[in-house]
Amino acid sequence: MEIFFSSPFLANKRMKKKKITRVFFELLSINMGCGASNNNITTTTTMPVGSTTSILLVSHSSEITIVERLKQNLLDQQLSCQILNENQPNSLAARANTIQRCDILVVLVNRLYQRTSFCMEALIYAKDMHKPIISILTDPTFRPYGALGAISASAIQSFVFNDDASLVHIVSDIVKSARGCVSKNTTVANIVDIDTAELPSGSSICSILICTTDDGQDVAQLIFEHLITNQMSVSIENLSKSDASSSVSNCIVFVPILTPQLEQSILCQSSFEQARLHGKPIVPVMAVKKWRPKGWLGLIIAGRVFFRIFDRETAYQSFYDTNRMTDLRVAIEVSIRIQKKSISISFLFFFLIERMLVYQLQLKINEKKPREKRSKKKLMI
Numbered sequence: 001m002e003i004f005f006s007s008p009f010l011a012n013k014r015m016k017k018k019k020i021t022r023v024f025f026e027l028l029s030i031n032m033g034c035g036a037s038n039n040n041i042t043t044t045t046t047m048p049v050g051s052t053t054s055i056l057l058v059s060h061s062s063e064i065t066i067v068e069r070l071k072q073n074l075l076d077q078q079l080s081c082q083i084l085n086e087n088q089p090n091s092l093a094a095r096a097n098t099i100q101r102c103d104i105l106v107v108l109v110n111r112l113y114q115r116t117s118f119c120m121e122a123l124i125y126a127k128d129m130h131k132p133i134i135s136i137l138t139d140p141t142f143r144p145y146g147a148l149g150a151i152s153a154s155a156i157q158s159f160v161f162n163d164d165a166s167l168v169h170i171v172s173d174i175v176k177s178a179r180g181c182v183s184k185n186t187t188v189a190n191i192v193d194i195d196t197a198e199l200p201s202g203s204s205i206c207s208i209l210i211c212t213t214d215d216g217q218d219v220a221q222l223i224f225e226h227l228i229t230n231q232m233s234v235s236i237e238n239l240s241k242s243d244a245s246s247s248v249s250n251c252i253v254f255v256p257i258l259t260p261q262l263e264q265s266i267l268c269q270s271s272f273e274q275a276r277l278h279g280k281p282i283v284p285v286m287a288v289k290k291w292r293p294k295g296w297l298g299l300i301i302a303g304r305v306f307f308r309i310f311d312r313e314t315a316y317q318s319f320y321d322t323n324r325m326t327d328l329r330v331a332i333e334v335s336i337r338i339q340k341k342s343i344s345i346s347f348l349f350f351f352l353i354e355r356m357l358v359y360q361l362q363l364k365i366n367e368k369k370p371r372e373k374r375s376k377k378k379l380m381i
Contacts, residue, residue: 053178054080056102058126060112060119061085063138066161067108073171079178086118092269092276092296095122099299103181105131106174107152108161110139114148118276123151125302132156132181134174147303201245207233207336209251211271213240216257219287219309223255226315226325227332239267246271253335254280257287258306263297272300281335285309285328305331 055074059067067083074081082098089095099105105126113119124147126133135155137144140162144152152158157177159170208227212220220236227234237246244267248254254275262268275282284306286292293301307328309315315325 052078052080053103053181054082054101055174055178056082056084056098056105056126057108058084058105058119058122059108060110060116061087062112063108063110066138066167069167070106070171073167074174074178077171077175077178079175084122086116092272092299096125096296096299099126099131100129102126102131104134104174104178106134106136107155108136108138109142109144109148109152110137111142114142114144114146120147121299121302121304123148125299127151128298128302132177134177135159136161136170201247201249204235204237204247205250206235206247207252208235208255208332209246209248209253210234210236210255210257211246211248211262211268212236212238212257213259213261213265213268214238215261216259216287218311219285220257222312222315223257223285223309223325223328227329230329232329232332239265239271246274248274248280249278251280252339253332254282255285255332256282257285258293258297258301259287260291263293263295269296272296281339283307283328283331283335307331 057067057071064085067085071081071083082102084095084098089098099122105123107113107123123133133151133155135152135158137152137158137160140160143149157173159166159173161167161170210220210224217238220238224234224236235247235251238244239246240261246267248271254271256262256268256272272282282300282304284301284304286306286308287310289310292298307324309324309328316323
């Protein structure tokens, strides 16, 4: 993390409240992320498609001002334009559909985008869907690395945003690319961003929650038995049952068994939404051969490490000095340790913020006291 947070007792007296608030919300967005559904929200977006090229602007919410300006300029050129960030659309299905139906994806790259997992998964999912990508670097001092660096380097066009003049040049080149792109959509797409079905809350309290449906029950049971033999706190929940409930809010690590039936289950999608809302680490397991999810479930695993376990043979087949089941267990153990550490860091972070605000309040009180004494002396004279 590049933002340095000094001790509140060493803070400069001239530090302004605005600066503290800005740093606080930047760190909060990094630690918490976002992208999970909000309660009781229903939004319908109509994307005009057909002969009009659809452009999707993908960014971190911190760049909303630039994105809105860019969107308005593209709309003035009679192009269809939508916005996607870590906050909107809310539901997984709406986010996946928005990416699938766009013709060109324009990504605004900065440090916060690199650090936010919900932003990165959208970009990697678009790359998996073979969407043309245009990269705009909004922070000239930042150089993207990892997956973001690779995708930016392979973009069909790359720009650096500096001022209004560069924005005009960027819009002009995007319009040229859009004119040369043939829209593959032939009908009007209604993308509904709506909360999924209400998920009954389960009572299981465990470190590891295995979520499955009927077609993945055998693999789930195989993983359950292996984790139990290693003295781990684990529970299985089959969401295909009529009285299904999910304890995802009570677990530390969420282990879904990916199958076609799970992808079609609304309750399973709700379970994923809850896992994202509570910031639970997700360790997916692919349980079906020659199958890969393409909808909202494909968005979830975009850029993630997942494990292919189809039966006992593939689970324990030796690969050098390990096997897939052992690798899965190690990945779960690492996720548990990281999650516990992040909780401790978050607690320390909020404690430091509280202490800094208290310290600033004390400074203001101390500054007022001498003035009051001087005013009393003058009155006595």
